Amino acid sequence: MKHKKSILIVLSVMFILNIAMTQVALAEDSPELKAIANDFICNCGCNENLKDCESETCSTSANLKEIIAKMIDDGEPKAEIATFLRTNYGDQLLAAPPKEGFNWMAYATPFILVIAGSIGLTVVLLGWVKRNKASEALIEKDKSDPKSADSSIDDKYKDKLKDDLDDLEW
Secondary structure, three states, X not given: OHHHHHHHHHHHHHHHHHHHHHHHHHHHOOHHHHHHHOOEEOOOOOOOEOOOOOOOOOOHHHHHHHHHHXXXXXXXXXXXXXXXXXXXXXXXXEOOOOOXXXXXXXXXXXXXXXXXXXXXXXXXXXXXHHHHHHHHHHHHHHHHOHHHHHHHHHHHHHHHHHHHHHHOOO
């Protein structure tokens, strides 16, 4: 009789564990768990989303999913679960940096660089266009009156030569 009782106890414990494991497995497949797990990265080193980490060697994702499933079963809201995970595991577990403090730079920098690059490119292109128009104007002036352009340059050098020769004492 004692032997039957111990077998009955063992079978009862196995049955209860089976039910508990089935509930955890069902909770792990729940859309709530997937939605919450999607916001976190597995910290086993695979750098996969916690929802997608199915590595055989990864006990981290199973443990984290179990914690999340238990909190969902306890009726915890998503924000409270996320706060719990951030508090206990840190911000490195987050799939995206929080939009607070210095982390805003991760969101703002690409837009700032695109705007600054656009402004810089516009300034450079306008400078090139302006310089090209000035060159074309000089070319047109030289074509219309080649002597006037040469004579002004020649006069400038003649005056310079005269000044330099006057400065020299023979």
